[in-house]
Amino acid sequence: MPVIDHRGVLKGLKVKEAMRRQVIRLAGQADLEQAIRYAIKYKVNALLVEGEDQQALGVVSKTDLMGAYYAGLPLTTPAEAVMVGPPLFCQGEDSLESALDIMQSHRVHRLYVEGDLPRQAAGVLAYPDILGLLYRYCHRCDRARHRSAGAMGPSLKDYLKVREVMTPGILTFQEGDSLARVMEGLAANRIAAVLIRGNDGAPAGVVSKTDLILAYRHGVPVTEPARTVMNSPVRACEQDDFLDAALRQMIFADVHRLFVYKDRPPDLVGVLALSDVARFRCGTCRACVSSRIGPG
């Protein structure tokens, strides 16, 4: 049980209490086709690449797979040819705060948790894992905003609006733009998805890294227009919607983000990320460790 004090809600919590024990692994000689299938099947953004001795060699992310697509590598290319390595490790006994420090200083979204043997992964720690835990413990904290609103007052979920949490600005492409161009935009802006507008300028769909790696697996040329692989309709909410309604929409659609519009759907003004919603909704005070969740 973590110690709840006034400096940090999660003070005393260890990595092993937040980590996920299911690590999605890939043999170094496995090809990119298999890497894509694993990323889709297990709904993960990255796979741990291991050598024959089960020692971690590197990480292959959706970004790496998208890069391979852009570069025109055959799907039979070994995963180790595009992996980034070596992966960063922490220990199960490390404090969650120190793990967060490593993630932020190295600008990575996940750390692998070392098992009994060196460089063998017993688990993985990513921001969403910490967020789930935060939600549980922040609700016990007497400094949490949902409590400070007063026992008789409205709860946080009843007054927090999308506009207070969203990130303003969106990256858009035209439905006729090539997939290669979309990939360039995703890579340059370090984002996971872009909005696609139709010829009339209205939002027509979304292309994410997941859509792109699936297109790679299905043999779609990168010269094809974005409309070929985009997802429709665009999942969006109004900036004055309550956060809970937006969160529910994200959970139901199994997506990480919603586009935010002002007044009417064509006027998109920003993006709402699940991680931001979860962080705000937990009611944590800004001084707490949870305000540092995110790659910074």
Next chain:
Amino acid sequence: MKLTARDVMETRFWTLKPEMRIAEALGLFREARREQGQTVFGMMVTDEEGRLLGMFSLYDVLLLLRPKHIHIWGEMEDLEVSGILEEACRRARGVLVGDVMTTEVITVTPDTHILAIIDIMIKKHIRRLPVLDQGRIQGLVYLSRVFDRLLDRLVVGG
């Protein structure tokens, strides 16, 4: 007497195609259950020439249904989520079998000894093994069938 895969394999089996949608594939699962009188938990996926490409099983379906955000909203007991299962099922129906099937399939030959089959099933935690002869599918060995055959030998007086 030597007991091998040939003696315990099921030679009547259903197969799927990688371009099938999950809804269609699971329709075949239901049809197979009706015909065989028992639930089918996995089927082989083959190409046009009948060559084995992979396996599609109950586990693959469960993975598809599991929301990627479960570790976050699973903690949010105060969040209204009625209808989410129906939505997850609706989304899963359109996924292609080939995108989520398991391709690292362990196979045996008709001459593989039953003890070797048991060893594979224990070590790899698998319940069904395709039987291939020079690349051609001959049948499927189910853990339950293996157990049935062993019962005959294990029960005294059986």
